[in-house]
Amino acid sequence: MILTVQHTTIYRYGAPVRGVVQSHRLTPSIFDGQRTRSWTITVDGGLSGGGFRDGAGDWVQGCSVRGPVTEVAVQVEGVVETQDLAGLLRGHRELVPPDCYLSETAVTRADAALTELAHAAIAGTSDPLDRAHRLAAAISDAITYQPDVTTANTTAAESLALGKGVCQDHAHALIAAARVQDIPARYVSGYLMADGDAVSNEAAHAWAELWIKGLGWIGFDPANRCCPDARFIRLGSGYDASDAAPIRGTARGPGAESLDVTVAIQAVQQ
Amino acid sequence: MAQTYFNEMYHNGRAREPYQQLENWTQAMPAEFRSLKQAEAEALFRRIGITFAVYGEGGDPDRLIPFDMFPRVFSNAEWTRLERGIKQRARALNAFLVDVYGRGEIVRTGRIPGRLVYQNEAYEKAVVGFVPPRGVYSHIVGIDLVRTGPDDFFVLEDNCRTPSGVSYMLENREIMMRMFPTLFRENRIQPVDSYPTILRRTLASVAPAKCTGEPTVVVLTPGHFNSAYYEHSFLSDMMGVELVEGQDLFVEGEFVYMRTTEGPKKVDVIYRRIDDAFIDPLCFRPDSMLGIPGLMDVYRSGGVSICSAPGAGVADDKAIYTYVPEMIRFYLGEEPILHNVQTWQCGKADDLKYVLENLGELVVKEVHGSGGYGMLVGPKSTKAQIEAFAERIKANPGNYIAQPTLALSTVPTFVNEGVAPRHVDLRPYCLVGERIELVPGGLTRVALTDGSLVVNSSQGGGVKDTWVLAG
Known part of the structure; x- marks a missing residue:
């Protein structure tokens, strides 16, 4: 595309x-x-x-x-x-060790509810990729896309408690849940061509990437229940929205x- | 258990060679003359205004740290060995920093667990892939040493960020020379006053790629409310460079500029005495008012040098300390000249077992603690305190390390009753730039209370002039 x-x-x-x-x-x-x-x-x-x-x-x-x-x-x-790589960040040159993205920030700290959600989501599967998909699906289920109920400073725990948020909140919540399972996770900022019913946070878009051994970084967009495809343009990453701004x-x-x-x-x- | 301590002056009933001149000096000194001199020294320190807390211990910032006039002396041979060991350590720590912000070979080869490095609070993702000029992250390495015998020195901790206290080293010498000029004629004491010159040369030698001509060096301070402000202004003065605060600098285009009465002046090297978290609100803490917005972009694109380099703190963490001997072997292919204090990591099952069985004889510290908080000194604790602490360790073993209670050496010290042995430590300051240099001396801290092993100024510690004799 x-x-x-x-x-x-x-x-x-x-x-x-x-x-x-x-x-x-x-x-x-x-x-x-x-x-x-x-x-x-x-x-x-x-x-x-x-x-x-x-x-x-x-x-x-x-x-x-x-x-x-x-x-x-x-x-x-x-x-x-662009082309659809089913979320795979293939051929991306970087030096930061994935373990670095196990560190939490104030907005991606998992509270009891996020921890519980993370444990429940992966119950019954040990396959890392499957776990990542389930975590992303659980966040999509738990947080409904709704603009103007959260702010730039809303934390992952707060948006989960609200049950509402925008792409930034979805990404923060998924990062927090992934870290509970010791999966390195990071925030990605970029653009999304919003065709049909796809949502993007009016301005720019954001999603999360999770590190899966053997595959590398894989993008998950819980706001749209998908992995980044040819509609997405990736700009940069960080621990959270402010770090990746x-x-x-x-x-x-x-x-x-x-x-x-x-x-x-x-x-x-x- | 009766503990014996190494007395650096009197060993086996005789004055050791480096102290022989001092034996006559003290014996010939009348008590009244001594108290007169002590008062004179105090007046001099007050006049200079050197009253800050060492090592950021807090406490009353205007309190004078007691100065003891009895010097601590090293022979040339002793110092030569120390110097080699300190420089070796400074080289290895810098090699480690370049590695963990690069390919991380020491982690890949399984010599250090990745989580200790990459999930460390002091690890800065923002500088991954960047090699500072001359491959130096830590330009001033303060290495804290203790001695337990004639040939036994141990490293207590490394300080790779911005170790303080060097102004005491210089002022202690200045005051000793003023009060006892004859001592300096009778003893061949190596000078330390070249430190500011060497520091400036070191800083200039790491000027960034984009700097052409003579580099402009500045000292960046958080401001006069900082406990080490005296040292910041003292060092900038001695080096003949500007002392600036964040608001005096700004970023424009590819460079950092300093506001001056003649207009903006480009700055090439910043000796910062501000923590990483505060130096650039665009990169680190957005609420910082002390830093310079945009500094890190200029730094990473080669427009300015920052000393110590952001991210250097990951090398001086208590958990990383254990691995410094391994770094020396891995990067330098050498055996460590100075040894670490034996350290048990409670996160390891065998170590934990040993620690819990021997708590009464050990010192237990929190991995990330500082300033003596969350610490157990076994021999000085009650049974109830030890039992309570054991429970805390069991609850979170990975958070604790344990070390033997060290028999710190003593040096004669002037006390009310005359002269008596008191325990000491040592912090030399190693400078790393184009060359690795160490002035012959350092800061000796002394525990002034009889029997005390705690040299911290907040707990009754003082300072001494530290002599290295010429060969």
Whole structure:
């Protein structure tokens, strides 16, 4: 499938700020499931900072804007060719040891309910891949997709208690449940072409990857009850949403910040 | 059980060679003169304003740490061996850091369990795959040593992040020289005052790839409320470099700049005295107000060097400590010159059994504990305390390690009654950059209370000038 991406993030400041510094993880991953045909990231007045590929295989690019400025727009445009690898992250070069992703963060900490869910989900099977699928299915069952009931700071345990959430909550909950079973798990940020009844968190999409010995990293999208296929574009990964965020930034100045994000992913007719 | 301790001055009824000059010095010193000198020393320390807590122990930041005028002395031969051992350890620790942020051969070959490294709080995923300039993660390695006999030195712990206390080493010497100039004429004492010069040279030698010309070095402090602020300002002063706080630096484009009255100035090397978690809110703790947003992106793309390198802390963890001798063999192909203190890991069944059977003679520590919390000193505990602690160990064995109670050596120390032996430890500071260097000396801490083995300043510890005699 050939997907076009248009992703605009506009930061507006209540008062002019002295400068803005950002760290971008906005470039498609390199692996067998996707090939980038074109990709540009534009920041008006932006000074390109240092760029590097990190240990997890993501391209990280620094960017700064000299003030005074009241608005910063980050525009991403590109075309990516994708294929369905049934969630397998094949041909992805990275150095971070999978065991590193057994460490928990504040939002992916398993409480008693998540622990119990994780134990119940895998009962009766010892096959690692089967276990991973069951964990993902259990999260899909336990958390109904519903926007605007959770926030960016909602924890996995909180969204499970609510029984509702968006893709970020599904991913956090699956990561927490997988770690209960000693399965390394991480958060993945990217895009999803939402055709038919597929859901994506209006802006960008997110899912989880679980490490299965012998197979490597495999993606699971509990919000859509599937593994990533040709509709998905993978950008980067981390322990949780904040660690994997496509844009992390800060402004020097007192102005209150507001954010406006639009994402359009379309399939090119062939 | 009667314990005998190695007295570094008097052994087998005679003054050991490095201390022979000092024997005449103390015997010739009248008591009134001594108390006069002690008061003078205290006044000097007060005037300099050196009042911070060593090793982040907390406590009253304005409290003076007692200075004992009786020096601790090493012969040239003793020091030569120590120096080789310390440098060997510093090399191995740095090789370990480059490895575990690279291919992790020491884990792949089964020499260290992966979970101890990769799930360690101090392991930074953000620097995986990055090799800092000259392959150095820990530029200032503070190695805590104790002595139990003429030839028996043991490493208590390694400090690979930002070990403090070196300003005491320098000030103790400064004050001794001012008060007893004749001692320094009569003894051939190797100088330590080159430390700031060597530190600066070391820092400049790890300037990043993108730096052309003379590197600009700064010392980054969390601020004046920090207990080691005195040391931060002292070292920047002695090195002739700027002392800055996070707000004085900013990232623009590919570099880090410092605000100056003449406009922004590019910074090449940051000697930071701030923990990893706080140095860049975009990469680590987002709520940190002490750091520089975007610093890590500049660092990883070769625009600035950070000393010690983020992630260095994984090498000085108590659980990793056990494996340092293995690191020395694996990376250097050498046998360790300095030994670890024998350590039982309660997570291992055999070790646990031994520990529980011998709690009365052991010191038990929490793997991640610090500052003496969650610790049992067997010989100083009651039966009830030992039994209660045994239950805690059984509940979570993996969280505890045990070591024998060490017979720390003593050095004569001025006390109210005259001169008496008191227990000491030693922290030398090894500098790692283009070269590995060690000034002949370090910080000697002394337990001023009779019989006490605790040298921490929060529990009645003091400091001494540490001499290394010329060969």
